[in-house]
Amino acid sequence: MERPAVEAVHLNxxxxxxxxxxxxxxxxxxxxxxxxxxxxxxxxxGAGGAVAEDLAQEAMLTLWRKAELFDPxxxxxxxxxxxxxxxxxxxxxxxxxxxxxxxNDPTFLPEAExxxxxxxxxxxxxxxxxxxxxxxxxxxxxxxxxxxxxxxPHSAIAAELGLPLGTVKSRIRLAMARLRTxxxxxx
Amino acid sequence: xxxxxxxxxxxxxxxxxGASSEPVALLVATHLSVCSACRESVKxxxxxxxxxxxxxxPAPMSDSALRSxxxxxxxxxxxRPVVAGSPSDVPPPLRAYIGxxxxxxxxxxVAPGLAHLPLVTRGxxxxxxxxxxxxxxxxxxxxxxxxWTMVLTGSYHDETGRYLPGDxxxxxxxxxxxxxADEGPVCINLAVTDAPLIFQGLLPKIVGKVFGF
Numbered sequence: 001m002e003r004p005a006v007e008a009v010h011l012n013x014x015x016x017x018x019x020x021x022x023x024x025x026x027x028x029x030x031x032x033x034x035x036x037x038x039x040x041x042x043x044x045x046g047a048g049g050a051v052a053e054d055l056a057q058e059a060m061l062t063l064w065r066k067a068e069l070f071d072p073x074x075x076x077x078x079x080x081x082x083x084x085x086x087x088x089x090x091x092x093x094x095x096x097x098x099x100x101x102x103x104n105d106p107t108f109l110p111e112a113e114x115x116x117x118x119x120x121x122x123x124x125x126x127x128x129x130x131x132x133x134x135x136x137x138x139x140x141x142x143x144x145x146x147x148x149x150x151x152x153p154h155s156a157i158a159a160e161l162g163l164p165l166g167t168v169k170s171r172i173r174l175a176m177a178r179l180r181t182x183x184x185x186x187x
Numbered sequence: 188x189x190x191x192x193x194x195x196x197x198x199x200x201x202x203x204x205g206a207s208s209e210p211v212a213l214l215v216a217t218h219l220s221v222c223s224a225c226r227e228s229v230k231x232x233x234x235x236x237x238x239x240x241x242x243x244x245p246a247p248m249s250d251s252a253l254r255s256x257x258x259x260x261x262x263x264x265x266x267r268p269v270v271a272g273s274p275s276d277v278p279p280p281l282r283a284y285i286g287x288x289x290x291x292x293x294x295x296x297v298a299p300g301l302a303h304l305p306l307v308t309r310g311x312x313x314x315x316x317x318x319x320x321x322x323x324x325x326x327x328x329x330x331x332x333x334x335w336t337m338v339l340t341g342s343y344h345d346e347t348g349r350y351l352p353g354d355x356x357x358x359x360x361x362x363x364x365x366x367x368a369d370e371g372p373v374c375i376n377l378a379v380t381d382a383p384l385i386f387q388g389l390l391p392k393i394v395g396k397v398f399g400f
Contacts (some may be wrong), residue, residue, distance in 0.1 A: 024260070031253055036245030043246050053249060057256050064256075065264050074229070079237025086205035086236065096209040096309060099216035099280040102225070109220050121232065129238040147204045153211065154197035155332060155381050163357065165333070172197045176228075179235055 008123035011077040017069035031060050032075070044149045047093060055092055059085045076122040094151075113184045125183050132182035140175035143168055190222050192354040194335060199225060203232030203392055209307050210314035211350060214335050214355070214379040221353045280337065281377070282305075282308035285316070289340070300368075301325070306377075314379045319343065321374070324367035332381040334358040336366070341374030343367060 014030050017023040035056045042052035062084050072081055090098045136144065146157045159170040201207035202215040240324050263374040275287040284306045293314075294302040300323030304316040311332065316339075317325070332371055337355045345366040350356050358364060370373035 035248050037243050040243045040246040060256050076237055078241050079234045082237040082240040101219045123296040126238050147206045151206050153201040153207050171195045176196050
């Protein structure tokens, strides 16, 4: 459990190094770690090898260009790259617009934001999340996985598994409660 | 803004993991633009996405991939024009669809006091705006799929309660309801329906759609 935590912390530091100093050695290490995972993710979602490879390259270029926007107090490197890959896939493969919010919009009301957010260690949280994900009851894990790797919203998952909508929703709620407990589980 | 009706976690999860269709993503993003609690939830769900990304089986990149990216690191990225933020009553995620003013949008009259504006349709899901003057209502209706209605301005009520700006009402299939706009400012809602494929014979066909709402 300690070792992977170091890895996540290390990956965060690499992205910060790219953002601050255009550190190419750090970028190469990030590329070696993340590009095959992004490619694997896109292929699991149905992209062909060549397309997945191109888009993984695009994701890594986006990382290079936007690295100065990365804030390790708001997300782990893996989470940040996941959101980049997710948006590239929606744009390039599904050819849809991705309605997004601008996290820096000053009109956002800050009062209800999580108070301890600044202190949240997302790199450590990532390891707790992985354990919690591995620990989910099969029926809950299946639905989270289908949302992640099958590009299916809950209604399609329900239809495919022959489950009532309410069952799918309650499994998602139960799974999220467990993951949230893991996230809030001290440091 | 005190929001009491939030989108279900299943919608937030689909959005966070990139599995929602554009109409549903538009609804979620519009709600997130006014709801910090749901923004926190989505952040947690994205963290779960990040954790899952680390467990995906890696697919080896070709030998030339790094070199190819390397050669492009100094390219100047295309700069998207920064649009000056003009004062607007339209939540930011909606502006790409209708511009900065509800009043200038291309409303289509449907009935006295009632107009709508289709935004985007993808697969079985569609998003549109509905504008109802006080007292105007939508006829009793039901849905094949789920329907989510987010109040943008004004308020409305139906058999289940009253909905204020920021609220998202979720209506499940086969529920009959008859929303009516309250007195006060005109009620503008973002309405999204999701009609998944219903396999013949699995579920009874539902009749009684009015206005196609």
